Amino acid sequence: MENQKTFLVIALAVVFFLLFQAWQAQNAPKTVTPATSTASKAVTPSAAPVTAPTVSPINTTVPAAVSQAMAPARGPSVPFSTKVFTGHIGLHGGDIQNLGLLAYPVATNNPAPYPILDTSSAKLTTQQSGFLGSDGQLLIPQFAEEKPSSDTDSPIVLKGKAGPLTITKTWVFQPDSYLAEEHIQVTNSGTQPWNGSYFDQILRNDRAESHMFMSIFTGAVLMHGGNFSEVSFGDMRDHPHTEAGPGWAGMMDHYFLAAVLPAEQAQHVQVYARPSGGNYVAGVNTPLPTLAPGQSTTITQQIFLGPKQQSRLAALGRGLEQTVDYGWFAIIAEPMHLVLKWFHGLVGNWGLAIILLVIVIKAIFFYPSAISYRSMANMRKLQPKLEKLKKECGDDKQKLGAAMMELYRTEKVNPMAGCLPILLQMPFFIALYWVLVESVSLRQAPFILWIHDLAVPDPYYILPLLMGISMFFQQRLNPAPVDPMQKKIMSALPVIFAVFFSFFPAGLVLYWLTNNVVSIGQQYLITRHIMAAKD
Helix, strand or coil, rough: CCCHHHHHHHHHHHHHHHHHHHHHHHHCEEEEEEECCCCCCCCCCCCCCCECCCCCCCCCCCCCCCCCEEEEEECCEEEECCEEEEEEEEEEEEEEEEEEEEEEEEEECCCEEEEEEECCCCCCCEEEEEEEEECCCEEEEEEEEECCCCCCCCCCCEEEEEEEEEEEEEEEEECCCCCCEEEEEEEECCCCCCEEEEEEEEEEEECCCCCCCCCCCCEEEECCCCEEEEHHHHHHCCCCCEEEEEEEEEEEEEEEEEEEEEEEEEEEEEEEEEECCCCEEEEEEEEEECCCCCCEEEEEEEEEEECCCCHHHHCCCCCCCCCCCCHHHHHHHHHHHHHHHHHHHHHHHHHHHHHHHHHHHHHHCCHHHHHHHHHHHHHHHHHHHHHHHHHHHHHCHHHHHHHHHHHEEECCCCCCCCCHHHHHHHHHHHHHHHHHHHCHHCCCCCCCCCCCCCCCCCCCHHHHHHHHHHHHHHHHCCCCCCCHHHHHHHHHHHHHHHHHHHHCCCHHHHHHHHHHHHHHHHHHHHHHHHHHHCC
């Protein structure tokens, strides 16, 4: 009976944990953690309004309250493509307006490249940049392409003017890199000294992915002074953020990140995240030296636009890998992810890799699990005696409890022996939960037959149904509860969990189903051995 209580408590704990994660995604305040760094023809899309950052560059006198909205930019754009990108750079502002990721289709039934930048109103996410004078004047350059070229590996060179400034912006794309290099040469073509800053930001609307019972952060991310922050849309509305650098800023969702990365030696930048009209911006403001007439300066920085692959982000350094959040048990989740990738390299199927990972985890916990199953088997042997005690004690709970404890002492059975091994395994379950939820590798990863995407729920609910059936058979191996109410609750759990897990990614349900099947095999052998033993 005590083991049944333990099982019930742990099952409910899992449910409440997942519900808490979903609540936290909507209500948690900004989190800050220490940073750990390891090392085609022209079209005319309409762009979103450009809003100057409300930050005061360190070396300028720009008022902190400056906020000027520009009319939507309209005009031609320059198409480009690489092995990983296809997109357009708008000539108004010289920014990447639309960008698709060739290796990541929109959906299993839609092969179009995933639009990580998109100027459409429904999926608005775009890059914006410009200059902010110390007098509060917002300058957005109007460019023309200097040397149109059909060579996709050639830099895209744009030349334009904004107020007294003459600007040459050069975009450099490596064939298979998700980093775009941005070189901006600024010359004061006026007759008076010019002082101000250059801002570069990612603007997006507050659309968020809907994942029932799953905590998926969508919003701004900032790195500032060695600290990493996640800033939700609600937090930006309530408390616009401005932080001193060095650092970077961007927007991220479940699997993808768009981030502005100033040069690492740029020590005096400011990073910010705040509302912008009905949308939100996260960006970097870089103060420029005072430019005398005819004087020039150059800004070099990068834009990361791609999947949140932890190994790729860690190789870039600067704490970018922290955008992959494995939750409380990251120290366990990270090696589990490496093992999962290794198995995938062997078998070429993420579903089979999950099954193999479960077998490895069960092997590690073979002996602790055996202790739990022996305890349950011994409790099952005592079931007739416990039923007899219940009849003798009637409704006297205190007398029944004392008699049960005496029976346990006499039979040398510890009803709590099964609790600790199960609790020891909980961090591994939670860690794997986050690995399966956060890993972009599982996005649209097929398994077998009807499972074409392990990152979304089973479309036919077959895996949740099988998991519920496996829980039913697992309960048959456990001692039946003495309390009638407890018995009813335990009988309902397989159905409750089958419904509950029908909303979860198929990969996570596959993990739980495999874990149950392996557990049933181990528990069956141990239970049969103990039940066959003579008293």
